[in-house]
Amino acid sequence: MRAFIEGARALSTWTGMLIDQELLDPDAAKRAEAADLVALLTPIIKALFTDLGFESTNIGLQLYGGHGYIREWGMEQFVRDARIGQIYEGTNHIQALDLVGRKLAEGDGRLVRRFAEVVAAELQASGELPALAMHVQALADAIGALRRATAWLAGQATGNADELGAAANEYLRLFGYVALGHQWLRTARVAQERLASGGAFPAVHYEAKLATAQFYFARVMPQVHALHASITAGAGAILAFPMEAY
Numbered sequence: 344m345r346a347f348i349e350g351a352r353a354l355s356t357w358t359g360m361l362i363d364q365e366l367l368d369p370d371a372a373k374r375a376e377a378a379d380l381v382a383l384l385t386p387i388i389k390a391l392f393t394d395l396g397f398e399s400t401n402i403g404l405q406l407y408g409g410h411g412y413i414r415e416w417g418m419e420q421f422v423r424d425a426r427i428g429q430i431y432e433g434t435n436h437i438q439a440l441d442l443v444g445r446k447l448a449e450g451d452g453r454l455v456r457r458f459a460e461v462v463a464a465e466l467q468a469s470g471e472l473p474a475l476a477m478h479v480q481a482l483a484d485a486i487g488a489l490r491r492a493t494a495w496l497a498g499q500a501t502g503n504a505d506e507l508g509a510a511a512n513e514y515l516r517l518f519g520y521v522a523l524g525h526q527w528l529r530t531a532r533v534a535q536e537r538l539a540s541g542g543a544f545p546a547v548h549y550e551a552k553l554a555t556a557q558f559y560f561a562r563v564m565p566q567v568h569a570l571h572a573s574i575t576a577g578a579g580a581i582l583a584f585p586m587e588a589y
């Protein structure tokens with residue numbers, strides 16, 4: 344829950360800053376770059392965060408066991424309240440279709456290239472800290488999976504809309520995990536630097552960030568490879584089910 348929630352807070356705060364930049368930066372090139380990133384990240388944030396919000400409240404319920412399920416303690420209400428986020432403002436599959444159908448195609452992949460450049464800069468900066476080597480490798484591998492999945496989708500785009508639709512949810516999740524991984528690498532780098540030079544918070548604050556980043560890269564990030572396999576397995580397994588068997 345912590346890895347998802349703190350990663351999501353970092354990603355949404357960064358995107359909020361990009362919105363400010365899109366609106367207010369005196370440099371037109373920077374405004375355009377920020378606008379591209381905001382357009383790309385909007386469906387990802389809407390769908391990923393509401394999915395993870397629901398998953399997190401479910402983990403919270405499970406933690407209490409039977410007491411989580413019954414009404415007296417209030418936990419089941421959080422689960423029910425979080426569930427609607429995946430439906431209103433357009434369902435999450437519609438957000439995923441926006442990502443694969445519109446945002447990927449815009450400017451011949453310009454939005455994704457902008458994002459990849461930002462992540463590459465972070466990989467470079469964090470790559471200078473030996474303590475973060477495993478995280479840097481995990482994010483670089485995940486970017487590779489995202490690049491291969493994007494190329495596979497681009498190959499389907501003109502041929503078969505079913506393939507785009509069938510891949511959309513998993514693709515959005517893969518992209519979202521990479522976007523959270525970018526935030527966790529950035530967070531870990533800053534925590535390392537603050538631990539070395541003395542930051543505004545007690546050391547345990549930065550140690551908690553580093554421990555959560557370690558969990559994210561070891562236990563969550565590898566899921567992108569399963570998502571890549573699922574995406575490139577194609578729509579056939581969904582569409583093969585015979586109508587008369589329903």
Ligand SMILES: Cc1cc2nc3c(=O)[nH]c(=O)nc-3n(C[C@H](O)[C@H](O)[C@H](O)COP(=O)(O)OP(=O)(O)OC[C@H]3O[C@@H](n4cnc5c(N)ncnc54)[C@H](O)[C@@H]3O)c2cc1C
Nearest residue numbers: 427428429430431432433434435436437438440508509511
């Ligand atoms: C509590 C609540 C409050 C609401 N408040 C408002 C409000 O204030 N203002 C407002 O305008 N609306 C509101 N809504 C409506 C809300 O916007 C819609 O429920 C939402 O957009 C989803 O539409 P739908 O319910 O018709 O589902 P549908 O569009 O019928 O979707 C059903 C399922 O099919 C999937 N699906 C749909 N199209 C596709 C596709 N092309 N490919 C693959 N899968 C697809 C969806 O992902 C979903 O899982 C509210 C809804 C609720 C439940």
